[in-house]
Every structure is written in structure tokens, then in C-alpha cells.
Amino acid sequence: MVIKTYMMKIRYRYILFLITFITTYQPCYGQISPRLTPVIDKFSSRLIADIKKDALNGSISVAIIKKDRVIWLDAFGYANKDNDIIADTNTIYRIGSITKTFTATLLMQLVEEGKLKLDDPVENYLPEIKNLNGYAEAGKITFRQLASHTSGLKREPDVSSADVGPIDQWESKLLSCIPKTSFNSKPGEQFLYSNMGFAILGLALSRVTGIPYIQMVQQRILTPLHMDDTFFVLPDDKKARLAQGLDNSNGDINTRLPLHEIQGRGYRVPNGGIFSTPRDLSKFVLSLMGVQPVLTAKSRRQMQNIPDGGKRYGLGLMVINNHLWDVIGHNGSVPGYTSQFLIDQQSGYAVILMRNYNSGSTDLEQAAFDLLKALKDAD
Secondary structure (H helix, E strand, O other): OHHHHHHHHHHHHHHHHHHHHHHHHHHHHOOOOOOOHHHHHHHHHHHHHHHHHHOOOOEEEEEEEEOOEEEEEEEEEEEEOOOOEEOOOOOEEEOHHHHHHHHHHHHHHHHHOOOOOOOOEHHHOOHHHHHOEOHHHHOOOEHHHHHOOOOOEOOOOOOOOOOOOOHHHHHHHHHHHHHHOEEOOOOOOOOOOOHHHHHHHHHHHHHHHOOOHHHHHHHHHHOOOOOOOOEOOOOHHHHHHEOOOEEOOOOOOEOHHHHHHHHOOOOOOOOOOOEEOHHHHHHHHHHHOOOOOOOOHHHHHHOOOOOOOOOOEOOOOEEEEOOOOEEEEEEEEEOOEEEEEEEEOOOOEEEEEEEOEOOOOOOHHHHHHHHHHHHHHHO
């Protein structure tokens, strides 16, 4: 009788384990058709092989979206080898310049509300922009030009410590960098990727509303989309889930700089300050695809319009539209982290990739395109 009771307990625990396992992983795998399984298996093997070849003990996390839902989530490698932590679907990464898409979304919300127009001069709201080096000769800059990288501003200010400083002082850091930022061309003439331009955009938007930029992103995007694992300031109780940043951009592995930047990246907040997970970022990507959107369809289309002087970039979105692709997305890179999302608007597939090192065998953009093509072909 004792043995029978014991065996019943063991069986119960086993069944409970299976239920827990299935419940945990059902959102990741439940919507995959048999046609897609070989594609995903091949892609997984590719990532595993690349991580092994890179020999950094890093990780890559992935999300695949089809039309209105996430159909697959997975993670490969170590989130933190030093602490023997394997990456999983809740591992947090920095998303770098994908933050720019959030800033552009905020811009379009304010346009929808009539608080500003895309072609308004930014100086109307942020007069400090007149302190840019060469502003008088270059001419006025508009919100559209900042959001499309056609403002003519150089990528970075001529300040060695621009990317250093606590997050609560990013505005003052930015204002101190403005006089040290010059032009490469006149506004509207040509595309030039500018981190300074997007930082100025973020501050200008806060001047329009009188609400701090970070607070606006939280209230207008993160909270409505229930993005509970997305932050500008990483909470103490989430830090254990942050993948250890492995900055290998110069060949050696530097863990100190990514760790230091958790406290702040100087002026680089509206252009690269967000932490997130592929699972959480998928909510934002789905919103861009029209699922529980925070923007109207008209605004989302407008973000894809490439302005005069532009090049493959709308408003906070990379745009590739030709006979092969109708794709929008963005990438990101900060010390110790790289990221990518792509949306194929023809097939309704989207891919999100996050990695906790900078350079490796996997070209995230090419890998995302390869996966999108394979998914489309399998359908």
C-alpha cells in the first residue's frame, strides 16, 4: 500500500511536470505548421553552430511572428557564462538603435494629435538647436528631417565623453553636446545616419508636451502594449535576467564597458537606451504590423515614406521596397549587444534577433532576411 501510494505520487508529479512544461512552451511552438518545422530546425542549427564557432560563450535569442501572433521563441547559448546561466526566452538584452523606432512612433502620435507637424522647424520648440555648429549657414531643421536622418547633422558630437553619464542627466549632456555638433550637409540634401539627430528629436518631443521623453514612451507605448520587460532604467529585480554584455568590437572581450553603461549612456537615450526581450519587443513589432496598434494605419504608412534626400529610411524605419521585398525594420548595436527586427509586409512574417556580443559569425540582418525567405518559401 505504501509503495502504491508512493508510485501514485510520483506519477502525479510527472503529470504535473508535463502540464507545466507544455503550458510554459505552448506560446513558443503551438502555432508552427509541419511545413515550417524543418525551416526553424535548420535556422536553430545555424545559430548553434555560429555561437560555437564564435567561442565567446554568448547567446542569441529569437522570436518569429506570423501575422497576428508569435509562433516561435527560443534562445541559444549563455546569458552569463561566468554564473553558468543559460539564455532563455526571458533573457533581457539592450536593443540599441531600435529605440529610434520608438522615438519615431512617439513623434507620429504627437502629429496625430495635432501637437506638431512633421515639417515644423524644431527650433520652434527647442531653441537650443540654434547652437549647433554651423546652424545659421545650414538652415532650419524639421522634425521629419531628424526622424529620417536627412537633417545633415553628423553622426556624433565632437565630444569624447558624449556617451558617458547617468541616464537622469541625459538631457543636460545632450544640450552640452549641441554646440560641438556640426553639419555634413544642409538639411534635406542627403541621408546621413545621426545619433545626435535622434537624441535632439527625443528632447524636442518632450518640449512639445512638457512631459519627459522616457515618461512619454512609458505612458504612450510600453504601458498600452503591456511591455513589462522593456525599460530605460533596468530595475534591480530584473538585473539577474540581463545577458552579460560581451563587447568584442575591438577583438578583445570587454565586459566592463557594457556593465558600466547600465547606469547610463550619456546623451544616447532616445537613440539607443532601451532594454528588452524578443518576447516583449514582439508586442511592439506586432503593433507596427497593425495588431493592437498605438498608431493609425495612415501614420504607420507615413513612417515608411522616404523623404527627399533620404535613402532606404523612412521615419525611424529602414525601408526596402523592390520586386523581391516589401520589408521594414531596424537594427541596433551598443557595446556588448546587437539586435535586429524585420517585418515582411507581403507574407506577414517578422523576425526578431538579439545577441549579447557585437561581432560574430551571424550577420543578424542577413540571417533575418534568410529566415524570412525560407519561411515564405515553406508557405
